[in-house]
Amino acid sequence: MSAAEKFIRERLEERRENGSYRTLKPENNLVDFYSNDYLGFARSSTLKQWIDDEIAANQRVLNGSTGSRLLSGNLTYTETLERQIADYHKAEAGLIYNSGYDANIGLFSALLQRGDTIISDELIHASIIDGARLSYANRYTFRHNDLVSLEEKLKHAKGNCYVVIESVYSMDGDTPPIKEILAITQKYHAELIVDEAHAIGLYNNGLINKLALEKEIFARVVTFGKALGCHGAVVLGSKTLREYLINFSRSFIYTTAASFHQIASVRMAYKMLPQATNEIEKVRSNIQLFKKLIVGAKGDLLPSDSSIQCLVVGNNQKAKTIASELQSAGLDVRPILNPTVAKGSERLRICLHSFNSDIEITLLSEILHQYTL
Ligand SMILES: Cc1ncc(COP(=O)(O)O)c(C=O)c1O
Incomplete structure (x- = not known):
């Protein structure tokens, strides 16, 4: 047995032993x-019908997107939808990614530079941790929803500093004190980024809109695979941030764009949400x-x-x-x-x-x- 084969077998055995072995289950x-x-x-079934109708009404579109958004994969339809979604969430601009995982990886790895600092809640989603890991920035976590712990970390921040939270935490379901976190973040001239994956739907267009904080938040990530029932995500922020991501965000650049079918589903889900x-x-x-x-x-x-x-x-x-x-x-x-x-x-x-x-x-x-x- 090769050393690599031995390694993967041992790791799986460890999982079996501590009861955390994962398997895929059928529906x-x-x-x-x-x-x-x-x-x-x-x-x-209503959404399914709307999606079918939308696809039927756009017969000339291709089955697949054929390439990256920067090459052959961009559609006017997608850019129009990005503007509509940005308006709906009261943001200046939005950029669609193929998944929430891609959005977070692409946002954080592009934004954070050597010498910068990211401070995230200790329960932050894996996609944000992975995005930050792809950078050379200083990475800190603060105790879950703990303002004192956050401030302690902010005191030591260097370079451009970003604080990251979820508006509804994926594994606990709770909501942080967003206004208080924002106030501390601003006190230290840092920027706040909020992942709204689990807040969309239950809180309509999200908790940041509900609290009317959209102008104060540097970026928001909204995913389409949860309450919207489809797949993909959008990063919301300034027009400059959108241009920056188009230029520097590797999970946006080096991947085939979503197909028309996928984008049409998202458009129809956004049509359904206000109703x-x-x-x-x-x-x-x-x-x-x-x-x-x-x-x-x-x-x-x-x-x-x-x-x-x-x-x-x-x-x-x-x-x-x-x-x-x-x-x-x-x-x-x-x-x-x-x-x-x-x-x-x-x-x-x-x-x-x-x-x-x-x-x-x-x-x-x-x-x-x-x-x-
Ligand atoms: C908070 C949070 N952000 C991002 C993601 C990733 O989104 P997606 O499933 O669209 O890749 C998830 C999904 O598990 C999530 O819970």
Whole structure:
């Protein structure tokens, strides 16, 4: 066996031993308490029809984009959509990437220079960590949502400094004190960047718009694969930032552009979002119902008003056992294991949607009461 083969086998064995071995699972017909399709857009037959109609109305477009946006892959349609999306989020400009992962990698690796500083919340998404790692900047984290810890790090910042947060955290579902973080960031002449992946939909066009902070934020990342039910992402910011990214952002430049079909889906999802008031109301009431019913269950329910509700049960095995009990009862809830989350904070991550019924939510909380005893 080669040294490389031995290495990968050992790494996999370690995972099996500590209960964190990952496998791909096929789709199923269980009740969805785990996907990011918060408003049901991915399964919406109306949206599907709109996308089909949009594609049919643009018969001359190609099946694939044929190249990078900088070469053969750019469409006037995409640039028009970027302006529409920017307007909707009250930003000066927007640049579409093929995924949220690409957007964060491309934004941070392009922005951060040797001697600069990035300070991110310790729970920040992997795509931001990876983007920062591709730079030569100084990287610091601050304790989750902790203003004192943030200020401590800001005092030592050098060069251009960027503070990065999510407006709804992907693994905890909570929201940081955005205004307070912004005030401290500005006190140290640093820039704030906000990833809004999980805030879009539940909070309409995002929490930054809700708080009317759009003019104060250096850049926002909005992803299309969650409440919008499609795929891709946009970086929102100034016109200059957009031009800079077109020139320097490698995950934008060195990749084939999204196909017309993908961009048309995003356009139709953005057409649907302002009309989705019933879905938004329903997911909000489902969140309230779940929070009411779960009171008294053992395990630590993390503070969250979002679609992401987490019950910390403390170890990989317990999280897996409870998830498999729920799956046997027809409810798909996924365990979030270490090393994705810190040891001791292994959890059940429950995603609530507009299409979950009261009966399903009641059954879910009954089983959670039973198995977290
Ligand atoms: C906060 C956050 N940012 C970025 C991403 C990446 O987005 P995408 O799935 O579109 O690559 C995710 C998705 O997991 C996320 O949760």
